[in-house]
Amino acid sequence: MTATRQLPPAASPLNMGEPDGLGFFGEFGGRYVGEPLIGACQEVEEAFIDAWADPGFRDEFLHVLNTYGGRPSPTTECDNLGEQLGLRLLLKREDLNHTGSHKINNVIGQALLAKRMGKTRLIAETGAGQHGVATATAAALLGMSCTVYMGEVDMRRQALNVFRMRLLGTEVVPAMSGSRTLKDAVNEAMRAWVSEVGDTHYCLGSVMGPHPYPWMVRTFHEVIGTEARQQVMDLTGGLPDVAVACVGGGSNAAGLFAGFADDPEVRLVGAEPAGGAAAGRGVPAIVHGMRAYFMQDEVGQILEAESISAGLDYPGLGPEHSHLAVTKRAEYHPVTDDEVLEAFQLLSRTEGIIPALESAHAIAWVANNAAELQGQTVLVNLSGRGDKDVEQVQEILER
Amino acid sequence: MTTASVAAPERSLQSYLTERAGRGKLLMPYVTAGVTPDWLELVDAVIDAGADAVEIGIPFSDPAIDGTTIQEATVVALEAGMTPAAALQQLKSRRFGVPLIAMTHYNLVYRYGHERFAADLVAAGGWATILPDLPFEHAGEWIAAADAEGIENVLLAAPVTSDERLAMVVEKTGGFVYVVSTMGTTGARAGVDSAATVLARRVKSITDKPAVVGFGISSAETAVTAAREADGVIVASALMRRVLDGATVEDAAQLVAEIRAGLDAAYATQDL
Numbered sequence: 042m043t044a045t046r047q048l049p050p051a052a053s054p055l056n057m058g059e060p061d062g063l064g065f066f067g068e069f070g071g072r073y074v075g076e077p078l079i080g081a082c083q084e085v086e087e088a089f090i091d092a093w094a095d096p097g098f099r100d101e102f103l104h105v106l107n108t109y110g111g112r113p114s115p116t117t118e119c120d121n122l123g124e125q126l127g128l129r130l131l132l133k134r135e136d137l138n139h140t141g142s143h144k145i146n147n148v149i150g151q152a153l154l155a156k157r158m159g160k161t162r163l164i165a166e167t168g169a170g171q172h173g174v175a176t177a178t179a180a181a182l183l184g185m186s187c188t189v190y191m192g193e194v195d196m197r198r199q200a201l202n203v204f205r206m207r208l209l210g211t212e213v214v215p216a217m218s219g220s221r222t223l224k225d226a227v228n229e230a231m232r233a234w235v236s237e238v239g240d241t242h243y244c245l246g247s248v249m250g251p252h253p254y255p256w257m258v259r260t261f262h263e264v265i266g267t268e269a270r271q272q273v274m275d276l277t278g279g280l281p282d283v284a285v286a287c288v289g290g291g292s293n294a295a296g297l298f299a300g301f302a303d304d305p306e307v308r309l310v311g312a313e314p315a316g317g318a319a320a321g322r323g324v325p326a327i328v329h330g331m332r333a334y335f336m337q338d339e340v341g342q343i344l345e346a347e348s349i350s351a352g353l354d355y356p357g358l359g360p361e362h363s364h365l366a367v368t369k370r371a372e373y374h375p376v377t378d379d380e381v382l383e384a385f386q387l388l389s390r391t392e393g394i395i396p397a398l399e400s401a402h403a404i405a406w407v408a409n410n411a412a413e414l415q416g417q418t419v420l421v422n423l424s425g426r427g428d429k430d431v432e433q434v435q436e437i438l439e440r
Numbered sequence: 441m442t443t444a445s446v447a448a449p450e451r452s453l454q455s456y457l458t459e460r461a462g463r464g465k466l467l468m469p470y471v472t473a474g475v476t477p478d479w480l481e482l483v484d485a486v487i488d489a490g491a492d493a494v495e496i497g498i499p500f501s502d503p504a505i506d507g508t509t510i511q512e513a514t515v516v517a518l519e520a521g522m523t524p525a526a527a528l529q530q531l532k533s534r535r536f537g538v539p540l541i542a543m544t545h546y547n548l549v550y551r552y553g554h555e556r557f558a559a560d561l562v563a564a565g566g567w568a569t570i571l572p573d574l575p576f577e578h579a580g581e582w583i584a585a586a587d588a589e590g591i592e593n594v595l596l597a598a599p600v601t602s603d604e605r606l607a608m609v610v611e612k613t614g615g616f617v618y619v620v621s622t623m624g625t626t627g628a629r630a631g632v633d634s635a636a637t638v639l640a641r642r643v644k645s646i647t648d649k650p651a652v653v654g655f656g657i658s659s660a661e662t663a664v665t666a667a668r669e670a671d672g673v674i675v676a677s678a679l680m681r682r683v684l685d686g687a688t689v690e691d692a693a694q695l696v697a698e699i700r701a702g703l704d705a706a707y708a709t710q711d712l
């Protein structure tokens with residue numbers, strides 16, 4: 042390793058610091074990949090450490106996020122819904138980013154890194170299609186070719202995003218194995234990466250996978266928490282009591298939590314889909330290159346997640362979240378599909394903001410727990426907008 | 441609670457393979473446990489056809505290192521209800537004349553419990569494991585448990601593995617060095633990547649441990665090419681393809697017999 046690590050001040054082990062040399066956050070993480078991918082992961086790690094220590098790279102990253110991605114995203118005080126629930130509700134508006142979700146932060150970071158590494162091609166997995174669209178967008182911007190793997194079931198659920206990716210010049214390949222959803226798209230992308238490591242960067246879409254991905258993806262999303270912390274201070278003169286985000290793999294939550302992990306008075310809450318509650322129903326497993334919480338059967342076969350939102354349809358939880366769950370620095374709670382549908386409509390009606398079904402999980406947790414949160418300042422990461430979900434919700438509500 | 445039939449020190453895959461490699465090229469077919477109801481007969485048949493050892497694939501829900509054929513075999517076996525415990529139990533019901541090697545993803549071993557898996561594997565006739573998603577950095581706990589039962593853990597080397605890392609793989613591997621022939625997933629290929637020859641040569645230049653080439657061996661011809669610089673070959677997807685396409689045990693084992701004959705013909709006259 043040539044470069045020294047120059048990351049934001051290292052936090053205490055309880056909080057969100059750097060992983061150890063083997064990529065572990067506590068007992069979670071690591072690099073459980075086949076020998077053909079070890080070198081590729083090392084190459085990404087070295088390139089990331091080197092780039093992040095380079096102020097020129099960071100400036101370029103922030104420049105693209107600001108002038109292209111639409112950052113900083115605002116924090117909105119929601120008086121109507123706040124009053125109805127009896128609390129002070131603030132939304133971090135990642136839904137206003139270019140391509141409609143937080144995913145663009147990570148993708149811009151990784152695409153710039155890939156360029157710096159001399160790669161000409163990006164591959165990615167996608168669930169809802171948001172990460173795929175964001176990757177396709179970055180590829181178009183930076184003149185790279187791009188292939189996105191997507192579960193065949195998800196391709197049907199999110200047909201519009203498939204079309205968007207194709208419009209952006211990306212090839213979309215159906216993952217036909219297993220449950221044909223996000224976890225299978227990850228398997229497919231890893232398989233493809235093995236044979237293409239020379240010119241291809243695997244642009245993983247959440248805080249998961251082999252080291253350095255969980256750490257790198259969180260780092261690229263820290264801008265969410267950093268901005269939000271300042272914005273909440275400006276709006277309220279203090280810190281929030283609670284910071285809430287939905288959790289699939291956990292990238293938007295990791296970005297938000299990073300801004301508050303060193304403020305012990307801020308409660309960190311992740312809202313999981315009841316049908317994919319890796320923290321609630323999972324046990325540690327080794328899959329997708331990492332040791333982390335996964336829903337699995339008694340012998341260790343990974344179960345299929347079942348959620349109304351394709352973006353949260355993942356049976357696992359990133360290693361840093363697994364660690365935060367064990368150390369209890371963050372809490373993870375399930376919400377049901379019905380509660381999510383309620384929250385989706387509630388925010389639309391009261392605030393004129395249609396949330397992504399994923400983000401509606403965080404709203405649903407707040408609504409469910411309003412009694413306990415009376416008078417508190419609650420910050421929700423609105424990770425994405427609901428345009429992609431309107432048709433699906435219409436079908437459900439009108440059937 | 442160990443039911444080891446051979447005392448640990450006597451059972452050494454590395455010595456066994458080294459000795460066999462002195463007589464001819466090694467041939468190790470792979471069979472997914474539960475791919476057919478008569479998969480145990482298939483194991484017997486490939487041994488009769490000339491296998492030096494047999495790899496037993498224990499099916500995992502998310503086989504990220506496998507290509508389409510092994511994925512398909514995995515789905516069929518899982519749908520038939522195959523589990524790690526059932527695979528080991530069924531193997532235990534028979535005696536096989538050659539060493540068995542369990543090949544699976546690490547999560548199944550981890551969930552089974554390291555000590556228990558090692559003990560049950562020995563009872564089933566297993567000598568070694570191949571866990572491709574468990575790099576040596578993370579293998580400490582498994583290796584400790586395996587060592588206690590005399591189970592060897594085979595490590596893989598890939599064409600992109602650096603010289604520095606290859607030296608560590610070669611030092612830490614048990615049984616033999618699994619030479620991954622190509623940068624890709626498991627799966628039969630029409631030709632053998634020249635990367636396989638280069639890698640086998642690199643391995644043999646730094647160790648006396650057997651080097652066996654796997655991934656992509658589909659015929660006697662590809663086996664002969666792949667084995668040139670190595671001690672032998674592994675045949676997985678090509679065999680499972682036949683089985684999945686409905687071949688009888690005899691027809692499937694015929695592939696192994698052909699490869700055995702091809703290897704023997706090509707290398708018998710040489711001073712091995």
Ligand SMILES: Cc1ncc(COP(=O)(O)O)c(C=O)c1O
Pocket residue numbers: 142143168169170171172246247248287288289290291292293294351352353397399400424425426
């Ligand atoms: C809007 C939105 N939020 C959240 C997620 C879940 O990802 P993560 O848990 O990594 O934030 C997705 C994934 O597709 C998404 O599109």
